[in-house]
Amino acid sequence: MNITLLDSATLAGTSLEPFQTLGNFTSYSLTSPTQVLAHSAGADVLITNKVVLNRETLAKLPELKLICVAATGTNNVDLVAAKEFGIAVTNVAGYSTPSVVQHTFALITNLLGNTHRYIADCQQGLWQQSEMFCRLDYRFNDIGGKTLAIIGYGSLGKAVADVAKAFGANVIISERKDHSPREGRTEFFHAIKSADIISVHCPLTDQSRDLIGSEELAMMKPSAILINTARGGIVNEAQLAQALENKQIAGAGFDVLSKEPAELDNPLAAYRGDNLILTPHIAWASEESIIRLVKQVSLNICAFSQGESLNRLV
Structure with a gap:
């Protein structure tokens, strides 16, 4: 051949x-x-x-x-x-399931612990200027006790659920939007409203494009974080950037964009706030x-x- x-x-x-x-x-x-x-x-x-x-x-x-x-x-x-x-x-x-799951939790733990901000401070010499042995400038939260909503419950979603439970999180599985919840699933908008962490693992289809936009972001808790290691386009990028800038939600961790490689004018690629962690589609690639x-x-x-x-x- x-x-x-x-x-x-x-x-x-x-x-x-x-x-x-x-x-x-x-x-x-x-x-x-x-x-x-x-x-x-x-x-x-x-x-x-x-x-x-x-x-x-x-x-x-x-x-x-x-x-x-x-x-x-x-x-x-x-x-x-x-x-x-x-x-x-x-x-x-x-x-790529183990790799994607690992990266998903790297984004979650960095955002909940503000690790990326503490690392930046250490690189800028701020720890050396501290009046006590540590710095507590930014909030640091546990995964344990948080409600983690999974959108897309295939093999990846299930693997993320297993790890989240090991951390002590309360895992809920979102039903598809505008569908009556099946047994073991949570109605979509209820999942959005009640989650501390939302992790997206569904494919990009005509039904899932712009699945999360300004309406859904407005429903989220101000302390919530949104993770997407699935496909760009599932979350409306311009509306997410605006929500992050307005501190409407606490943060977001994205490994995917609607057009890749990232374009200079992409709203998330251009965003400079410290409540977004953006990685260049590497979750799959251990x-x-x-x-x-x-x-x-x-x-x-x-x-x-x-x-x-x-x-x-x-």
Whole structure:
């Protein structure tokens, strides 16, 4: 098989040997929109993390048999067109759960403890100027005893719930907006109003776009924090920036934006308040997580070559 990886830079230098043993392997660090067709030509198998494979491109790749998305989300591939052209599509799920959960709680603990502000103060020499052994300039709160609302209760949401319970938090699971709550779920707006911490883990869909905006932010406790390690666009960024600036909520920790890489005029990227922690879509990307990802993609290719179905979406 001719196997081509379109964006190896997204795999952070992890060994690509599992792909090299499966066929004639070609790797491109990055592939721009204008390079997609040239880089994909002649491939039986394409591996893509974020490179877009649309209908127009797929129609010009008659030899292509399999697309391996090196991620869980597949919004960068036209699945309808792939099915129409007889191209199989696989993805990888669950590989990044430990990494995302760890980063979720890194954001939570930093915001609740104002750790980022204390670190900045130490770097500026303020501890040396203290009149006592410590500094207590900013509030420091426990996770224990707090109500943590989870929006999106798949494998990630469930893993976050387990860790939150270990911290002693009261975990509630939000029902979908405008749905009657199922057993074990809390009505969406009630969850928003009662939570001390809201953690978002749902996919971005037409239904979840702008799921949290000015109306929902106004319902939140002034002491609440909002975490998003899922997808940009689920929270209205301009309205969140305004709520943070007005101290309407205590803080937010975001690892994702609606357009990535971040644009200069993005309301959250441009925000300079100390009640926002913004990281550049790294929650998924622990070293161990990427190793699991590469291994699973290679297993998807191996299964396909043997006529088996593994992680097939199309």
